[in-house]
Amino acid sequence: xxxxxxxxxxxxxxxxxxxxxxxxxxxxxxxxxxxxxxxxxxxxxxxxxxxxxxxxxxxxxxxxxxxxxxxxxxxxxxxxxxxxxxxxxxxxxxxxxxxxxxxxxxxxxxxxxxxxxxxxxxxxxxxxxxxx
Amino acid sequence: xxxxxxxxxxxxxxxxxxxxxxxxxxxxxxxxxxxxxxxxxxxxxxxxxxxxxxxxxxxxxxxxxxxxxxxxxxxxxxxxxxxxxxxxxxxxxxxxxxxxxxxxxxxxxxxxxxxxxxxxxxxxxxxxxxxxxxxxxxxxxxxxxxxxxxxxxxxxxxxxxxxxxxxxxxxxxxxxxxxxxxxxxxxxxxxxxxxxxxxxxxxxxxxxxxxxxxxxxxxxxxxxxxxxxxxxxxxxxxxxxxxxxxxxxxxxxxxxxxxxxxxxxxxxxxxxxxxxxxxxxxxxxxxxxxxxxxxxxxxxxxxxxxxxxxxxxxxxxxxxxxxxxxxxxxxxxxxxxxxxxxxxxxxxxxxxxxxxxxxxxxxxxxxxxxxxxxxxxxxxxxxxxxxxxxxxxxxxxxxxxxxxxxxxxxxxxxxxxxxxxxx
Numbered sequence: 001x002x003x004x005x006x007x008x009x010x011x012x013x014x015x016x017x018x019x020x021x022x023x024x025x026x027x028x029x030x031x032x033x034x035x036x037x038x039x040x041x042x043x044x045x046x047x048x049x050x051x052x053x054x055x056x057x058x059x060x061x062x063x064x065x066x067x068x069x070x071x072x073x074x075x076x077x078x079x080x081x082x083x084x085x086x087x088x089x090x091x092x093x094x095x096x097x098x099x100x101x102x103x104x105x106x107x108x109x110x111x112x113x114x115x116x117x118x119x120x121x122x123x124x125x126x127x128x129x130x131x132x
Numbered sequence: 133x134x135x136x137x138x139x140x141x142x143x144x145x146x147x148x149x150x151x152x153x154x155x156x157x158x159x160x161x162x163x164x165x166x167x168x169x170x171x172x173x174x175x176x177x178x179x180x181x182x183x184x185x186x187x188x189x190x191x192x193x194x195x196x197x198x199x200x201x202x203x204x205x206x207x208x209x210x211x212x213x214x215x216x217x218x219x220x221x222x223x224x225x226x227x228x229x230x231x232x233x234x235x236x237x238x239x240x241x242x243x244x245x246x247x248x249x250x251x252x253x254x255x256x257x258x259x260x261x262x263x264x265x266x267x268x269x270x271x272x273x274x275x276x277x278x279x280x281x282x283x284x285x286x287x288x289x290x291x292x293x294x295x296x297x298x299x300x301x302x303x304x305x306x307x308x309x310x311x312x313x314x315x316x317x318x319x320x321x322x323x324x325x326x327x328x329x330x331x332x333x334x335x336x337x338x339x340x341x342x343x344x345x346x347x348x349x350x351x352x353x354x355x356x357x358x359x360x361x362x363x364x365x366x367x368x369x370x371x372x373x374x375x376x377x378x379x380x381x382x383x384x385x386x387x388x389x390x391x392x393x394x395x396x397x398x399x400x401x402x403x404x405x406x407x408x409x410x411x412x413x414x415x416x417x418x419x420x421x422x423x424x425x426x427x428x429x430x431x432x433x434x435x436x437x438x439x440x441x442x443x444x445x446x447x448x449x450x451x452x453x454x455x456x457x458x459x460x461x462x463x464x465x466x467x468x469x470x471x472x473x474x475x476x477x478x479x480x481x482x483x484x485x486x487x488x489x490x491x492x493x494x495x496x497x498x499x500x501x502x503x504x505x506x507x508x509x510x511x512x513x514x515x516x517x518x519x520x521x522x523x524x525x526x527x528x529x530x531x532x533x534x535x536x537x538x539x540x541x542x543x544x545x546x547x548x549x550x551x552x553x554x555x
Contacts, residue, residue: 062479
């Protein structure tokens with residue numbers, strides 16, 4: 001159990017990587033954890049080649065959700081949108097490298113859900129068939 | 133008044149015999165749901181094992197026994213609330229269903245366009261969302277009594293809002309978020325003077341002290357069985373008989389009818405008019421056993437016991453846990469057995485997860501009071517709450533657990549400074 005709060009997780013919590021905002025994001029989404037009302041906003045800057053050139057997140061949350069967002073945003077920098085879209089829950093859990101109880105799964109996966117929301121928003125925004 | 137001996141009480145609750153990695157459970161989440169004593173479990177088992185039958189139907193021994201036990205539980209509930217008539221007790225699944233019943237039945241009959249329903253910023257979602265649904269449907273208005281900085285209702289705000297002549301005032305007896313005990317009797321009198329009916333959400337009050345609906349003078353009162361050491365799926369709506377007689381049924385079906393024809397139906401008398409379908413018979417019988425159990429201890433004694441624990445917690449937590457922030461009324465006399473808090477720079481989810489390792493169970497989150505948490509400026513808080521089986525040892529283990537959480541989070545002292553957001 002102590003491993004849940006191993007040094008690497010706490011370090012990401014105290015000094016989260018990519019914490020902040022982008023001045024003009026190409027994709028953006030706010031996710032929330034219904035369990036506690038924690039909110040997370042993720043912003044992506046997308047380059048001409050369809051790669052994630054910049055990423056930032058803001059919001060308050062527990063050590064698990066903040067560390068997960070910190071690690072996830074580190075991991076997607078420079079990746080193509082297709083690669084990012086393929087990321088699944090297991091990738092996030094592997095990154096965290098800790099045993100997550102079912103009750104805390106939503107905390108661990110909030111960052112991924114928010115990222116997927118940002119990608120979906122971008123697709124909807126770009127799609128010529130979409131009336132919006 | 134007799135001092136409660138929690139050690140003797142705990143012998144009545146089988147869950148304390150379970151071993152949690154060599155530790156006894158320190159259950160500090162009774163405001164969410166209370167633990168169940170053996171007498172409640174046995175009363176439910178006894179019904180299922182010995183006289184399982186439907187109520188108000190069977191012309192045979194077990195059917196008559198089941199009906200007698202179910203209706204006996206109704207009489208016990210009436211006595212527990214000092215209701216003048218046991219026919220004023222309607223069995224529901226919990227406080228939530230009780231409030232929804234009033235909203236859908238009384239509310240749809242009586243709330244018209246531009247009418248006002250007055251609530252407070254303290255309410256549990258169960259005493260907020262049903263009224264949102266009703267006022268949206270009826271194009272009516274909701275108003276909210278403001279809180280002061282200690283989480284007590286601002287009585288001046290209440291007086292001002294009563295001038296809107298609300299049709300109904302609905303508020304909690306005891307706040308599940310902060311433990312605030314509201315001055316119900318005074319507020320009911322003021323609301324009646326302004327011409328409003330009053331519904332009281334008693335979910336957090338009934339478990340913690342004597343409640344007398346005649347003394348309070350309210351019109352509707354609801355509580356959940358599972359918070360008074362009874363079963364989940366049990367609960368009570370009490371309302372004045374003349375109101376219930378006028379209210380249309382909430383749900384249609386068997387049991388609630390007198391005569392059914394293909395195109396019209398006449399309804400059963402109160403309370404059965406509001407109990408369509410086969411009820412949760414075992415839960416009602418279990419609730420009756422729970423109320424007997426608490427009456428045996430004495431609700432005055434329960435209140436005194438929880439007051440002492442709350443005083444102890446409010447004294448020891450700030451002293452032993454530096455950086456703890458406690459929300460709600462400062463005086464233990466203004467709050468029931470609930471202590472809501474946060475540790476600086478540590479999220480309550482992390483606190484709860486680490487405490488669980490020591491078999492200390494607390495609640496972390498918004499406790500179904502998101503508007504209250506908006507008012508507090510916190511997305512989430514941690515909450516410890518007490519019941520008859522709680523004792524000082526539970527609080528001492530909470531203190532030790534919180535100290536250990538702080539040690540873990542400050543392991544690397546050089547990195548402990550929080551990083552400022554660049555936003």
